[in-house]
Amino acid sequence: MVRDESWKQLRLGPEAVKSFDADLRLSRRDGDVQFAIAHKPSDLLSAGDSGSQAVAIAKDLLHLADIKILHGQDRAVAAELETMLGLGPIARDLVTGWAMQGKGRALWCVGDQHYKVATVLHPIERKLTFTNQALEAAG
Numbered sequence: 001m002v003r004d005e006s007w008k009q010l011r012l013g014p015e016a017v018k019s020f021d022a023d024l025r026l027s028r029r030d031g032d033v034q035f036a037i038a039h040k041p042s043d044l045l046s047a048g049d050s051g052s053q054a055v056a057i058a059k060d061l062l063h064l065a066d067i068k069i070l071h072g073q074d075r076a077v078a079a080e081l082e083t084m085l086g087l088g089p090i091a092r093d094l095v096t097g098w099a100m101q102g103k104g105r106a107l108w109c110v111g112d113q114h115y116k117v118a119t120v121l122h123p124i125e126r127k128l129t130f131t132n133q134a135l136e137a138a139g
Contacts, residue, residue, distance in 0.1 A: 001027075006036045007043040010058050017047050017054040024064055036061065040077050041084040059084070068109040069117075072100035085109070 003009070009016050020036075027034045038044065044061060048054030062068070062084060073081065075096050081087045087095070091107055091114050099105040104119035121129065 001032055001034045003034060003036045006038050007046060010044065010047040010054070014048060014052070014054040017057050021057050021061060021064075024061065036065070040073060041080045042077075044084075066111065070095045070099070070107045070109065072096070072105060074100070 003020075006020070009020055024034055024036065041062065044058040045055055047058035068085065070081070070085075073095050078092050078096050081092050081095060082089075087109075091109075094107045094114075094116055098116065099107060102118070104121070106117050106119070108115040108117045
């Protein structure tokens with residue numbers, strides 16, 4: 001199950017945050033694999049008022065994830081990456097430097113291990129996933 005733009009659900013209120021949390025925690029029991037996609041770590045902090053139960057639950061969602069895939073982020077997000085995810089300077093620099101230099105580049109955090117990964121699309125995949133042409137034609 002792919003949860004794109006997860007920040008939207010988290011901003012619907014405490015019950016939506018609790019539901020999101022329960023779905024992620026129970027996904028193993030149900031045999032589901034879930035992907036929660038956010039733009040940046042602080043998106044989770046917008047789940048409610050500072051110090052609220054919703055924000056506390058949303059922050060914990062980061063730590064529930066066994067695998068975190070961090071695509072390029074600009075340097076303004078670097079402090080968030082270190083604070084919220086506990087990334088060290090090498091990992092932070094990969095995300096804010098190397099990963100920004102090309103599409104498909106990301107730092108994969110699998111447990112305590114970090115992997116520098118460059119995803120390469122097959123030409124057929126590129127045609128299926130390159131949606132900019134369809135958007136340009138519709139405009």
